[in-house]
Amino acid sequence: MKLFIPGPVEVRKDLLEVMSDPMIGHRSPEFSELYDDVVSGLQSVMQTDNDVFISTSSATGLLEASVRNTVDEKCLNISNGAFGDRWHEITMRNGKDCRKLEFDWGEPVDSDVVAEAFEEEFYDVVTLVHNESSTGLMNPVKEVSKVLPDDTLLLVDTVSSMGGVDFPVDEYGVDICVFGTQKCMGLPPGLAFCSVSEDAVDRSEVVGDKGYYFSFDIFRKYNGRRQTPTTPNISLLYALEKQLDYIVNEEGVESRWERHSVMANETREWAREHFDVFPASGYESESLTAVENTRDIDVGKLISRLKDKGYVISNGYGDLREETFRIGHLADRQPKEVTELLNIIEEILDL
Ligand SMILES: Cc1ncc(COP(=O)(O)O)c(C=O)c1O
CATH class of the missing domain: 3.40.640.10 (Type I PLP-dependent aspartate aminotransferase-like (Major domain))
Known part of the structure:
Protein backbone atom coordinates (compact mmCIF):
# COMPACT_ATOMS: atom_id res chain seq x y z
CA MET A 1 0.00 0.00 0.00
CA GLU A 251 19.28 15.67 0.78
CA GLY A 252 19.78 19.05 2.50
CA VAL A 253 17.02 20.75 4.49
CA GLU A 254 16.41 23.36 1.82
CA SER A 255 16.05 20.75 -0.94
CA ARG A 256 13.66 18.85 1.30
CA TRP A 257 11.47 21.93 1.80
CA GLU A 258 11.63 22.58 -1.94
CA ARG A 259 10.54 19.00 -2.74
CA HIS A 260 7.58 19.39 -0.38
CA SER A 261 6.71 22.64 -2.12
CA VAL A 262 6.82 21.06 -5.56
CA MET A 263 4.49 18.24 -4.47
CA ALA A 264 2.13 20.69 -2.74
CA ASN A 265 1.99 22.98 -5.78
CA GLU A 266 1.23 20.14 -8.13
CA THR A 267 -1.55 18.82 -5.86
CA ARG A 268 -3.07 22.28 -5.40
CA GLU A 269 -3.04 23.01 -9.13
CA TRP A 270 -4.68 19.67 -9.79
CA ALA A 271 -7.28 20.32 -7.08
CA ARG A 272 -8.09 23.76 -8.52
CA GLU A 273 -8.51 22.28 -11.97
CA HIS A 274 -10.89 19.50 -10.92
CA PHE A 275 -12.28 20.54 -7.51
CA ASP A 276 -11.08 23.34 -5.23
CA VAL A 277 -8.66 23.76 -2.33
CA PHE A 278 -10.34 24.02 1.08
CA PRO A 279 -8.15 26.50 3.04
CA ALA A 280 -7.89 30.18 2.21
CA SER A 281 -5.58 31.00 -0.65
CA GLY A 282 -2.03 31.82 0.42
CA TYR A 283 -2.25 29.68 3.58
CA GLU A 284 -2.25 26.19 2.06
CA SER A 285 -0.20 23.50 3.74
CA GLU A 286 3.00 22.27 2.11
CA SER A 287 2.66 18.75 3.55
CA LEU A 288 -0.98 17.92 2.82
CA THR A 289 -3.75 19.23 0.62
CA ALA A 290 -7.37 19.33 1.74
CA VAL A 291 -9.33 19.12 -1.51
CA GLU A 292 -12.79 20.70 -1.35
CA ASN A 293 -15.34 18.24 -2.68
CA THR A 294 -17.04 20.66 -5.09
CA ARG A 295 -18.23 17.77 -7.33
CA ASP A 296 -20.03 16.10 -4.47
CA ILE A 297 -18.29 12.80 -5.14
CA ASP A 298 -18.69 9.89 -2.74
CA VAL A 299 -15.43 10.31 -0.80
CA GLY A 300 -15.71 6.91 0.93
CA LYS A 301 -16.11 5.20 -2.46
CA LEU A 302 -13.09 7.00 -3.93
CA ILE A 303 -11.01 5.93 -0.94
CA SER A 304 -12.03 2.30 -1.28
CA ARG A 305 -11.44 2.21 -5.05
CA LEU A 306 -8.00 3.74 -4.53
CA LYS A 307 -7.28 1.13 -1.89
CA ASP A 308 -8.08 -1.60 -4.40
CA LYS A 309 -5.32 -0.14 -6.54
CA GLY A 310 -2.87 0.07 -3.63
CA TYR A 311 -3.14 3.76 -2.68
CA VAL A 312 -4.40 5.27 0.57
CA ILE A 313 -5.68 8.82 0.99
CA SER A 314 -7.74 10.32 3.85
CA ASN A 315 -11.29 11.50 4.10
CA GLY A 316 -12.01 14.95 5.52
CA TYR A 317 -11.57 15.44 9.27
CA GLY A 318 -14.62 15.34 11.56
CA ASP A 319 -17.46 17.42 10.14
CA LEU A 320 -15.50 17.81 6.90
CA ARG A 321 -15.61 14.05 6.32
CA GLU A 322 -17.49 14.20 2.99
CA GLU A 323 -16.83 17.88 2.27
CA THR A 324 -13.11 17.38 1.71
CA PHE A 325 -10.58 14.65 1.14
CA ARG A 326 -6.95 14.95 2.15
CA ILE A 327 -3.84 13.99 0.23
CA GLY A 328 -0.60 13.78 2.18
CA HIS A 329 2.55 14.64 0.20
CA LEU A 330 5.21 14.52 2.81
CA ALA A 331 8.33 12.84 4.19
CA ASP A 332 10.26 10.95 1.50
CA ARG A 333 7.53 10.94 -1.15
CA GLN A 334 8.71 11.99 -4.59
CA PRO A 335 6.87 14.34 -6.98
CA LYS A 336 6.49 11.58 -9.59
CA GLU A 337 4.61 9.44 -7.06
CA VAL A 338 2.19 12.31 -6.45
CA THR A 339 1.63 12.64 -10.22
CA GLU A 340 0.98 8.89 -10.37
CA LEU A 341 -1.65 9.14 -7.61
CA LEU A 342 -3.40 12.13 -9.19
CA ASN A 343 -3.55 10.31 -12.54
CA ILE A 344 -5.16 7.31 -10.88
CA ILE A 345 -7.77 9.51 -9.15
CA GLU A 346 -8.57 11.07 -12.55
CA GLU A 347 -8.96 7.60 -14.03
CA ILE A 348 -11.27 6.42 -11.23
CA LEU A 349 -13.45 9.55 -11.33
CA ASP A 350 -13.27 9.87 -15.09
CA LEU A 351 -12.16 13.52 -14.82
C1 LIG B 1 -1.32 19.07 13.74
C2 LIG B 1 -1.29 17.86 14.62
N1 LIG B 1 -1.13 18.02 15.94
C3 LIG B 1 -1.10 16.97 16.77
C4 LIG B 1 -1.25 15.69 16.31
C5 LIG B 1 -1.22 14.55 17.27
O1 LIG B 1 0.01 13.89 17.16
P1 LIG B 1 0.28 12.47 17.79
O2 LIG B 1 -0.71 11.54 17.19
O3 LIG B 1 1.69 12.18 17.41
O4 LIG B 1 0.10 12.58 19.25
C6 LIG B 1 -1.42 15.47 14.95
C7 LIG B 1 -1.61 14.11 14.44
O5 LIG B 1 -2.12 13.88 13.38
C8 LIG B 1 -1.43 16.59 14.09
O6 LIG B 1 -1.59 16.43 12.77
Whole structure:
Protein backbone atom coordinates (compact mmCIF):
# COMPACT_ATOMS: atom_id res chain seq x y z
CA MET A 1 0.00 0.00 0.00
CA LYS A 2 1.25 3.48 -0.86
CA LEU A 3 0.33 5.90 1.91
CA PHE A 4 -0.77 9.38 0.89
CA ILE A 5 -2.36 10.16 4.24
CA PRO A 6 -1.17 13.01 6.50
CA GLY A 7 0.88 10.51 8.54
CA PRO A 8 2.00 7.99 9.47
CA VAL A 9 4.07 7.77 6.31
CA GLU A 10 5.96 5.21 4.31
CA VAL A 11 9.38 4.61 5.85
CA ARG A 12 12.46 3.86 3.73
CA LYS A 13 13.82 0.34 3.99
CA ASP A 14 17.28 1.45 5.13
CA LEU A 15 15.65 3.21 8.07
CA LEU A 16 13.57 0.18 9.02
CA GLU A 17 16.66 -2.01 8.80
CA VAL A 18 18.73 0.06 11.20
CA MET A 19 15.98 -0.36 13.77
CA SER A 20 16.96 -3.99 14.19
CA ASP A 21 20.49 -3.13 15.36
CA PRO A 22 21.40 -4.51 18.82
CA MET A 23 20.39 -2.60 21.94
CA ILE A 24 22.67 -0.40 23.97
CA GLY A 25 22.11 0.76 27.54
CA HIS A 26 20.47 4.15 27.84
CA ARG A 27 22.96 5.15 30.56
CA SER A 28 26.02 4.18 28.48
CA PRO A 29 28.57 6.50 26.79
CA GLU A 30 27.46 5.07 23.39
CA PHE A 31 23.96 6.28 24.12
CA SER A 32 25.17 9.80 24.93
CA GLU A 33 26.97 9.89 21.56
CA LEU A 34 23.73 8.89 19.85
CA TYR A 35 21.84 11.48 21.91
CA ASP A 36 24.29 14.25 20.98
CA ASP A 37 24.05 13.38 17.29
CA VAL A 38 20.29 13.32 17.32
CA VAL A 39 19.87 16.54 19.30
CA SER A 40 22.23 18.49 17.05
CA GLY A 41 20.44 17.15 13.95
CA LEU A 42 17.08 18.16 15.40
CA GLN A 43 18.41 21.64 16.21
CA SER A 44 19.47 22.01 12.56
CA VAL A 45 16.08 20.94 11.24
CA MET A 46 14.29 23.21 13.73
CA GLN A 47 16.73 26.11 13.26
CA THR A 48 17.13 26.58 16.99
CA ASP A 49 19.87 26.89 19.59
CA ASN A 50 17.40 25.97 22.34
CA ASP A 51 17.58 22.66 24.17
CA VAL A 52 15.61 19.90 22.48
CA PHE A 53 13.97 17.25 24.67
CA ILE A 54 13.22 13.76 23.36
CA SER A 55 10.15 11.93 24.60
CA THR A 56 9.06 8.37 24.02
CA SER A 57 5.44 9.22 23.37
CA SER A 58 3.43 10.53 20.51
CA ALA A 59 3.48 14.30 19.99
CA THR A 60 0.35 14.74 22.11
CA GLY A 61 2.39 13.81 25.17
CA LEU A 62 4.60 16.86 24.64
CA LEU A 63 1.65 19.10 23.72
CA GLU A 64 0.27 18.19 27.12
CA ALA A 65 3.68 18.65 28.78
CA SER A 66 4.09 22.08 27.25
CA VAL A 67 0.96 23.55 28.84
CA ARG A 68 1.42 21.61 32.06
CA ASN A 69 4.91 23.04 32.52
CA THR A 70 4.23 26.65 31.58
CA VAL A 71 0.69 27.85 32.30
CA ASP A 72 0.82 29.65 35.65
CA GLU A 73 -1.92 32.26 35.10
CA LYS A 74 -4.08 31.83 32.01
CA CYS A 75 -3.57 30.29 28.58
CA LEU A 76 -4.94 31.50 25.25
CA ASN A 77 -5.56 28.50 22.99
CA ILE A 78 -5.87 29.79 19.44
CA SER A 79 -7.80 27.44 17.20
CA ASN A 80 -8.94 27.18 13.61
CA GLY A 81 -9.18 23.42 13.39
CA ALA A 82 -9.36 20.09 15.16
CA PHE A 83 -5.82 20.14 16.53
CA GLY A 84 -6.21 23.67 17.89
CA ASP A 85 -9.39 22.48 19.61
CA ARG A 86 -7.55 19.44 20.94
CA TRP A 87 -4.85 21.60 22.55
CA HIS A 88 -7.57 23.60 24.28
CA GLU A 89 -9.11 20.39 25.57
CA ILE A 90 -5.69 19.22 26.79
CA THR A 91 -5.18 22.53 28.61
CA MET A 92 -8.60 22.28 30.27
CA ARG A 93 -8.15 18.66 31.25
CA ASN A 94 -4.91 19.62 32.99
CA GLY A 95 -6.89 21.99 35.17
CA LYS A 96 -5.41 25.16 33.68
CA ASP A 97 -7.32 28.41 33.38
CA CYS A 98 -7.71 28.95 29.63
CA ARG A 99 -9.73 30.57 26.86
CA LYS A 100 -10.22 29.37 23.29
CA LEU A 101 -9.88 32.06 20.64
CA GLU A 102 -11.62 30.63 17.61
CA PHE A 103 -11.34 31.34 13.89
CA ASP A 104 -13.30 29.65 11.13
CA TRP A 105 -11.88 26.35 9.91
CA GLY A 106 -9.95 27.03 6.72
CA GLU A 107 -9.34 30.70 7.60
CA PRO A 108 -5.94 31.77 8.96
CA VAL A 109 -5.47 33.10 12.47
CA ASP A 110 -5.67 36.90 12.40
CA SER A 111 -2.89 38.46 14.49
CA ASP A 112 -4.89 41.70 14.95
CA VAL A 113 -7.62 39.71 16.70
CA VAL A 114 -4.97 38.06 18.89
CA ALA A 115 -3.62 41.52 19.79
CA GLU A 116 -7.17 42.63 20.71
CA ALA A 117 -7.54 39.62 23.02
CA PHE A 118 -4.46 40.84 24.91
CA GLU A 119 -5.97 44.33 25.26
CA GLU A 120 -8.81 42.73 27.23
CA GLU A 121 -6.77 40.36 29.36
CA PHE A 122 -3.22 39.08 29.93
CA TYR A 123 -2.25 35.49 29.06
CA ASP A 124 1.07 34.02 30.15
CA VAL A 125 0.93 31.32 27.44
CA VAL A 126 -0.40 31.13 23.87
CA THR A 127 -0.82 27.87 21.97
CA LEU A 128 -0.97 27.79 18.19
CA VAL A 129 -0.95 25.03 15.57
CA HIS A 130 1.33 25.80 12.63
CA ASN A 131 0.09 23.20 10.15
CA GLU A 132 -3.56 22.37 10.87
CA SER A 133 -3.82 18.83 9.51
CA SER A 134 -7.63 18.87 9.74
CA THR A 135 -7.99 21.65 7.16
CA GLY A 136 -4.65 21.62 5.30
CA LEU A 137 -3.86 25.17 6.41
CA MET A 138 -0.62 26.77 7.59
CA ASN A 139 -1.02 29.57 10.13
CA PRO A 140 1.05 32.79 10.04
CA VAL A 141 3.02 32.02 13.21
CA LYS A 142 5.53 34.84 12.68
CA GLU A 143 2.76 37.47 12.57
CA VAL A 144 1.12 36.12 15.73
CA SER A 145 4.47 35.98 17.53
CA LYS A 146 5.07 39.68 16.77
CA VAL A 147 1.95 40.86 18.64
CA LEU A 148 2.61 38.93 21.86
CA PRO A 149 3.96 40.63 25.00
CA ASP A 150 7.54 39.70 26.00
CA ASP A 151 6.43 37.80 29.10
CA THR A 152 3.99 35.58 27.18
CA LEU A 153 5.34 32.21 26.07
CA LEU A 154 4.48 31.03 22.55
CA LEU A 155 3.90 27.27 22.18
CA VAL A 156 3.62 25.93 18.63
CA ASP A 157 2.51 22.54 17.26
CA THR A 158 4.56 21.78 14.15
CA VAL A 159 3.61 18.10 14.28
CA SER A 160 2.70 17.83 10.61
CA SER A 161 5.15 20.38 9.17
CA MET A 162 8.56 20.24 10.87
CA GLY A 163 11.10 18.56 8.63
CA GLY A 164 9.14 19.33 5.48
CA VAL A 165 8.59 23.07 5.78
CA ASP A 166 10.95 25.94 6.58
CA PHE A 167 10.04 26.81 10.17
CA PRO A 168 12.78 28.82 11.93
CA VAL A 169 11.95 28.35 15.61
CA ASP A 170 14.32 31.00 17.00
CA GLU A 171 13.59 33.61 14.34
CA TYR A 172 9.85 33.25 15.01
CA GLY A 173 10.37 33.58 18.77
CA VAL A 174 8.81 30.21 19.57
CA ASP A 175 9.36 29.13 23.19
CA ILE A 176 8.22 25.54 22.80
CA CYS A 177 7.95 23.81 19.45
CA VAL A 178 6.57 20.27 19.32
CA PHE A 179 6.64 17.56 16.65
CA GLY A 180 7.13 13.82 16.24
CA THR A 181 8.72 11.15 14.09
CA GLN A 182 5.78 9.96 12.01
CA LYS A 183 5.09 12.84 9.63
CA CYS A 184 7.56 14.94 7.61
CA MET A 185 10.52 13.20 9.27
CA GLY A 186 9.59 9.97 7.44
CA LEU A 187 9.93 7.62 10.41
CA PRO A 188 7.62 5.26 12.30
CA PRO A 189 5.58 6.78 15.16
CA GLY A 190 6.93 6.60 18.70
CA LEU A 191 9.17 9.56 19.52
CA ALA A 192 8.30 13.22 20.03
CA PHE A 193 10.52 16.27 20.33
CA CYS A 194 10.25 19.77 21.70
CA SER A 195 12.62 22.69 21.69
CA VAL A 196 12.37 24.63 24.93
CA SER A 197 13.58 28.20 25.48
CA GLU A 198 15.31 29.24 28.71
CA ASP A 199 12.21 31.30 29.57
CA ALA A 200 10.02 28.22 29.21
CA VAL A 201 12.23 26.02 31.41
CA ASP A 202 12.50 28.81 33.98
CA ARG A 203 8.70 29.08 34.02
CA SER A 204 8.46 25.33 34.53
CA GLU A 205 10.57 25.66 37.71
CA VAL A 206 7.82 27.75 39.36
CA VAL A 207 4.75 25.92 38.01
CA GLY A 208 3.42 23.15 40.26
CA ASP A 209 1.66 19.82 39.59
CA LYS A 210 3.65 18.81 36.54
CA GLY A 211 3.74 15.13 37.34
CA TYR A 212 6.97 13.23 36.67
CA TYR A 213 7.08 11.76 33.14
CA PHE A 214 6.75 15.08 31.34
CA SER A 215 8.35 17.45 33.82
CA PHE A 216 10.75 19.82 32.05
CA ASP A 217 13.07 20.29 35.01
CA ILE A 218 13.66 16.51 35.00
CA PHE A 219 14.18 16.57 31.22
CA ARG A 220 16.66 19.42 31.69
CA LYS A 221 18.58 17.54 34.37
CA TYR A 222 19.01 14.46 32.17
CA ASN A 223 19.66 16.54 29.07
CA GLY A 224 22.72 17.86 30.94
CA ARG A 225 23.92 14.23 31.09
CA ARG A 226 23.08 13.72 27.40
CA GLN A 227 20.39 11.22 28.35
CA THR A 228 16.62 10.97 28.50
CA PRO A 229 14.94 10.80 31.94
CA THR A 230 13.48 7.32 31.32
CA THR A 231 14.23 4.45 28.92
CA PRO A 232 13.61 5.76 25.40
CA ASN A 233 12.73 3.94 22.19
CA ILE A 234 16.36 3.22 21.30
CA SER A 235 15.55 1.43 18.01
CA LEU A 236 13.73 4.47 16.75
CA LEU A 237 16.61 6.70 17.83
CA TYR A 238 18.92 4.67 15.55
CA ALA A 239 16.59 5.36 12.64
CA LEU A 240 16.27 9.02 13.63
CA GLU A 241 20.05 9.43 13.70
CA LYS A 242 20.29 7.96 10.20
CA GLN A 243 17.42 10.02 8.86
CA LEU A 244 18.75 13.27 10.33
CA ASP A 245 22.11 12.60 8.70
CA TYR A 246 20.28 12.02 5.41
CA ILE A 247 18.14 15.15 5.76
CA VAL A 248 20.92 17.49 6.86
CA ASN A 249 23.92 16.14 4.96
CA GLU A 250 22.57 14.24 1.96
CA GLU A 251 19.28 15.67 0.78
CA GLY A 252 19.78 19.05 2.50
CA VAL A 253 17.02 20.75 4.49
CA GLU A 254 16.41 23.36 1.82
CA SER A 255 16.05 20.75 -0.94
CA ARG A 256 13.66 18.85 1.30
CA TRP A 257 11.47 21.93 1.80
CA GLU A 258 11.63 22.58 -1.94
CA ARG A 259 10.54 19.00 -2.74
CA HIS A 260 7.58 19.39 -0.38
CA SER A 261 6.71 22.64 -2.12
CA VAL A 262 6.82 21.06 -5.56
CA MET A 263 4.49 18.24 -4.47
CA ALA A 264 2.13 20.69 -2.74
CA ASN A 265 1.99 22.98 -5.78
CA GLU A 266 1.23 20.14 -8.13
CA THR A 267 -1.55 18.82 -5.86
CA ARG A 268 -3.07 22.28 -5.40
CA GLU A 269 -3.04 23.01 -9.13
CA TRP A 270 -4.68 19.67 -9.79
CA ALA A 271 -7.28 20.32 -7.08
CA ARG A 272 -8.09 23.76 -8.52
CA GLU A 273 -8.51 22.28 -11.97
CA HIS A 274 -10.89 19.50 -10.92
CA PHE A 275 -12.28 20.54 -7.51
CA ASP A 276 -11.08 23.34 -5.23
CA VAL A 277 -8.66 23.76 -2.33
CA PHE A 278 -10.34 24.02 1.08
CA PRO A 279 -8.15 26.50 3.04
CA ALA A 280 -7.89 30.18 2.21
CA SER A 281 -5.58 31.00 -0.65
CA GLY A 282 -2.03 31.82 0.42
CA TYR A 283 -2.25 29.68 3.58
CA GLU A 284 -2.25 26.19 2.06
CA SER A 285 -0.20 23.50 3.74
CA GLU A 286 3.00 22.27 2.11
CA SER A 287 2.66 18.75 3.55
CA LEU A 288 -0.98 17.92 2.82
CA THR A 289 -3.75 19.23 0.62
CA ALA A 290 -7.37 19.33 1.74
CA VAL A 291 -9.33 19.12 -1.51
CA GLU A 292 -12.79 20.70 -1.35
CA ASN A 293 -15.34 18.24 -2.68
CA THR A 294 -17.04 20.66 -5.09
CA ARG A 295 -18.23 17.77 -7.33
CA ASP A 296 -20.03 16.10 -4.47
CA ILE A 297 -18.29 12.80 -5.14
CA ASP A 298 -18.69 9.89 -2.74
CA VAL A 299 -15.43 10.31 -0.80
CA GLY A 300 -15.71 6.91 0.93
CA LYS A 301 -16.11 5.20 -2.46
CA LEU A 302 -13.09 7.00 -3.93
CA ILE A 303 -11.01 5.93 -0.94
CA SER A 304 -12.03 2.30 -1.28
CA ARG A 305 -11.44 2.21 -5.05
CA LEU A 306 -8.00 3.74 -4.53
CA LYS A 307 -7.28 1.13 -1.89
CA ASP A 308 -8.08 -1.60 -4.40
CA LYS A 309 -5.32 -0.14 -6.54
CA GLY A 310 -2.87 0.07 -3.63
CA TYR A 311 -3.14 3.76 -2.68
CA VAL A 312 -4.40 5.27 0.57
CA ILE A 313 -5.68 8.82 0.99
CA SER A 314 -7.74 10.32 3.85
CA ASN A 315 -11.29 11.50 4.10
CA GLY A 316 -12.01 14.95 5.52
CA TYR A 317 -11.57 15.44 9.27
CA GLY A 318 -14.62 15.34 11.56
CA ASP A 319 -17.46 17.42 10.14
CA LEU A 320 -15.50 17.81 6.90
CA ARG A 321 -15.61 14.05 6.32
CA GLU A 322 -17.49 14.20 2.99
CA GLU A 323 -16.83 17.88 2.27
CA THR A 324 -13.11 17.38 1.71
CA PHE A 325 -10.58 14.65 1.14
CA ARG A 326 -6.95 14.95 2.15
CA ILE A 327 -3.84 13.99 0.23
CA GLY A 328 -0.60 13.78 2.18
CA HIS A 329 2.55 14.64 0.20
CA LEU A 330 5.21 14.52 2.81
CA ALA A 331 8.33 12.84 4.19
CA ASP A 332 10.26 10.95 1.50
CA ARG A 333 7.53 10.94 -1.15
CA GLN A 334 8.71 11.99 -4.59
CA PRO A 335 6.87 14.34 -6.98
CA LYS A 336 6.49 11.58 -9.59
CA GLU A 337 4.61 9.44 -7.06
CA VAL A 338 2.19 12.31 -6.45
CA THR A 339 1.63 12.64 -10.22
CA GLU A 340 0.98 8.89 -10.37
CA LEU A 341 -1.65 9.14 -7.61
CA LEU A 342 -3.40 12.13 -9.19
CA ASN A 343 -3.55 10.31 -12.54
CA ILE A 344 -5.16 7.31 -10.88
CA ILE A 345 -7.77 9.51 -9.15
CA GLU A 346 -8.57 11.07 -12.55
CA GLU A 347 -8.96 7.60 -14.03
CA ILE A 348 -11.27 6.42 -11.23
CA LEU A 349 -13.45 9.55 -11.33
CA ASP A 350 -13.27 9.87 -15.09
CA LEU A 351 -12.16 13.52 -14.82
C1 LIG B 1 -1.32 19.07 13.74
C2 LIG B 1 -1.29 17.86 14.62
N1 LIG B 1 -1.13 18.02 15.94
C3 LIG B 1 -1.10 16.97 16.77
C4 LIG B 1 -1.25 15.69 16.31
C5 LIG B 1 -1.22 14.55 17.27
O1 LIG B 1 0.01 13.89 17.16
P1 LIG B 1 0.28 12.47 17.79
O2 LIG B 1 -0.71 11.54 17.19
O3 LIG B 1 1.69 12.18 17.41
O4 LIG B 1 0.10 12.58 19.25
C6 LIG B 1 -1.42 15.47 14.95
C7 LIG B 1 -1.61 14.11 14.44
O5 LIG B 1 -2.12 13.88 13.38
C8 LIG B 1 -1.43 16.59 14.09
O6 LIG B 1 -1.59 16.43 12.77
